[in-house]
Amino acid sequence: MRRSRVLIATLAPLATGGLAWWACVAGGMDLDTTGIVVGLVVLLPATPLAIWAGAGESRRAPVREPVRPEGGAAAIGEVPRRPRAFQQRPGLRDRIEEILASGRPCCLIGGKGVGKTQLAAAYARTCLDDGVPVAWLAAEPLTAALAEMAGELGLLREGDGPEEVRRKVRSWLAGRREPYVLVLDSAADPDEVAALLPATGGTRVLITTNTHAFERVAEPVVVDRFTAGEALAYLRERVGPGDVAAARALVRELDRLPLALAVAAACMVGPPRLPYSAYIARLRAEPVDRLLERPSGEPYPRGVAQAILLSLRAVGRASRELLAELSVMAPAGVGTEFLEGERLTELAGQSLISFSRDGSTVVVHRLVQRVVRESEGSLAATVERAGRRLLGIREVADEDTWRRLPYINAVDGHAAALWQHTKGDTKGDTRGGPRGGPRGDAAAELVLEVRQAVAQHFLYLNDGLRAAPILREVAEGWARLHGQDDPRVLEARHRLATAHEFAGRFEEAVERFGQVVADRARVLGSGHPDTLHSRARLASSLSGAGRFAPELFESVVADQARVLGPDDPATLITRFNQALAHAGAGRHEEAVALFEAVVADQGRVLGESHPETLVSRGRLAQACAGAGRTGAAIVLFERVLGDQERVVGADHPDTLITRLGLAAAYEAAGEREEARREYGRVAERMEAVLGAQQPMTAAAWEGLARVSAG
CATH class of the missing domain: 1.10.8 (Helicase, Ruva Protein; domain 3)
Known part of the structure; x- marks a missing residue:
């Protein structure tokens, strides 16, 4: 039922609010009661899974405490540690401090290997030791780095594109009155950086680059070789x-x-x-x-x-092979979780690698990476070995996606770097990628497998925006290796359409699902389970696009029941989505009947206390609320709440969402004391479990304030 739960967050809120308002007004309800009911109807379709995954709030993790280095202030990113025999270069240091103290952004410009990053890191370490927080971003690509920073700060919302992320980070930087340092290391695009620079506030911006075009963006300090x-x-x-x-x-x-x-x-x-x-x-x-x-x-x-x-x-063969692998992974650094058991001392002793300040990340200078790539054996073999370090992504269960999100994000960055080498279009790598031949194909296959696993975790989080570009390249890669009609290509295209659906791009999802349905029917047959699955997603996307398709749902449900059986998980998923689509179209009574049937069959097949059955029972309660049956909704919410506390725990997001729904139902029924009690309990627990920045947490506190004021 995972896809069903994710779909709720995408589809249901689109239509229910306006229809519920119309129904309440037509039924003669007063404005206060109408507002409560509409709030309940719109609020609850965001499923527990989507909220647990951060849908509507952050596409990464909740607001986390940034890393706090020893004896210093909080840091975002990996500030390099002080290298041995570091030369202060006081003339350059003083000029950097002078420019930044004046409030102007500063850019360190120089060729590769002249020490720009180490100068910037020295300034950052001094600031941290003085209590000034620092954000250290690997600025190529800047888009990904800003997304990570926005995630750390709790600024991301579902659907935010790169421009919106940049605007939010810039606004946050401009709004700071206390000193703050932003370091953009290895920046490549001056226009991209210029759009980020805050015009006000206490943020100091330090840039490192080898591009003189940055002189029009920031005050330049030319860094040359040592004297x-x-x-x-x-x-x-x-x-x-x-x-x-x-x-x-x-x-x-x-x-x-x-x-x-x-x-x-x-x-x-x-x-x-x-x-x-x-x-x-x-x-x-x-x-x-x-x-x-x-x-x-x-x-x-x-x-x-x-x-x-x-x-x-001067190092052994194993160390050389390890360095070669590090040289095809993300230039920003490789976390030590990917290097368990490796002997890094030999490479560090030769200054071929360095470490972040907290020792959690191994960094290889880009120039060292390039020299190693061009001198060490087969690039295809290196990519394949590095890719095997990422196969742990396959062991991350769906339900652990949220907890393992930092690891998944890291795998995403490394897999993207490996794919660039696989395609042979990495900047500065003139040898080309491992295309052609069994070894090159094996490397490509492995990287595609990792990237598809990453994308699937993003889909689990309802993060279609991040999943879509990955799945587009996965589909193209499989097609290059196996042809357009290969089942893996069709599956990647299906998931790409799903990513567009989850991103709210329903019209594009409808078009892509339509093409996949046609191609799967041609290649696999119209009755193949995969073809039926794509037809079911097409029906859901049509509903999301405002083109409710009840006949298509009925047809798919009938075909799945005939081919797979009425109790097959895929059939139950489609029936669940069918009920959800009816609710989204304002057909609340029909939705109630459909949810009741799904709940009954899930209880029989999975068990009355199965977490998925409990989720469906919660959606039934929501459907009753949408139909104006507040009393019935309260009874259902209370029963589901007790069962969820027993089965998954009182602090599980599923349970918390049910409790919030119960509080809203109490409020709609005029039972203010009960509503105040439930709002208070759920607000405190949601803040502790989901974070203060989550919309559901804010909704709980707002509900408490509302009933307390009355």
């Missing part, structure tokens, strides 16, 4: 005293590039420990031009590729 003195000081602190002349020669060889010096220093520290002269000899002997392609117009900074390759040679 000779800084480079020597770094080597002296990191490696120790040695031959000064040889150290100077190494600085020249590596062109004072901070990243190259960090990699070289880690290699010299060993074990085994190397003197400067020996390292220089190895560096000059490294045949980098034969090992790596040099992209036209974007050569590697002098010495850095050789330095990275030397460090690669």
Whole structure:
């Protein structure tokens, strides 16, 4: 019944409010009672599942406490920890502080590997230690980073697109009067960033980029290579005293590039420990031009590729393979939950990886990622190995989606990165992806499987906006591998149509479901269960689009009962949706009769106390309320509430939603003391369980205030 429960949040509120208002007025109810009944009718169709999943509030998690680093303020995102032998670069540091103190945004502009991110991180760490909160966003792509930030702040609502998310975050930043720091690391699009910058408020914005076009967006600070003195000081602190002349020669060889010096220093520290002269000899002997392609117009900074390759040679094969996998995953970093049991010390010792400040995320510099991708074996094999790290997504049960959402979001980011490599269109990767051949196809198959699992979890949360673009690429990928008529392609297209339905794009969903029905009937047959399933979804989408199709529902129910049996879960789902569609069309009495029949059959097939049966009983109570049977609704709500407390617990979202419905029914019936008691109980528990930002929580508090004022 999962799809049924999700559909409630999408379909039922669309029509019931206006129709209930009309019915109440026509029946002679006073305005106060009418308002209560309409509120009850509109409020309750949002199912417990959808509310638990955050439908109508946040497409991610509820408002979470941001990470609080040791001894500092709250942080959103992963602020890099202080690297060894960090050079303060006081001239640059002072200029950054001067610009930000003036209220102007600041952008650090420079080539790859010059230390822009570390300078920004040093400023962020200082702010955190001073009690100033920081949001650290990996700004490529900025859209995804803003969505994560909005989710942390509790700003997201169901249906918010990228522009709306950007507007909300900008408004929130502009509304802050206390100091706040926003760091946009590795930004690529100045227009996108300009649309985010707040015109007022206490937010300081620091940007890192290699694009000089940002000079028109923020006050620029050009970051170049170390000075000779800084480079020597770094080597002296990191490696120790040695031959000064040889150290100077190494600085020249590596062109004072901070990243190259960090990699070289880690290699010299060993074990085994190397003197400067020996390292220089190895560096000059490294045949980098034969090992790596040099992209036209974007050569590697002098010495850095050789330095990275030397460090690669210094670690074992297992570590090299692990680094290769990290180099095809999301550049923002890989959580340690994907790396359990891995020996990261060897890679960290060679400065090939770094860690976030709290140690929960492993980060590989983008330039290191590119060098490794272009030098380490088969890209297809690497993508396949990395993809296997994500297969844990298959073990996440639907009912655990909400609890595991941070993990699912992380898998989404990594799977998207792997898919770009699979397609071979990743920026800066000139070798192309693992297309063609058994190994390339195997990598693509695995990534598609992971992405489809991610999308299915988003659908479980009624988050069609996030699921749709994933499913579009999944359908295209399966079609490229197996042809348009492959059942996997048809299933992905069906889910894509479902995503549009859940996103409220009913007309597009109707069009897509119509095409899938036709193609499934042609390929599988008109009586195939999958074809019938798509017909059922088409009927639901038509209702959502305001084109109630009772005949189609009746036809599908009859065909499913004949092919699958009347007690098959798919048949029960369609009957549930049929009842829901009648309620949405204002046919409340018919909806009551249909829900009663569904409840009876679910009780017989699943059991009277099965959670799904209880949900349907709650929807029956809601249908009675819509039909004006307030007394019957109260009795049903009270019975369901007692059973849900016994079966799933008093704090389960299903139970809380039922209690809220009961409170509203008491209010509509004029039983103010009972309504006040139930509103008070459910408001406190909803705030504790679902969060203060949830619309249902707010509705409970508003109901309590309303009955208390009377």
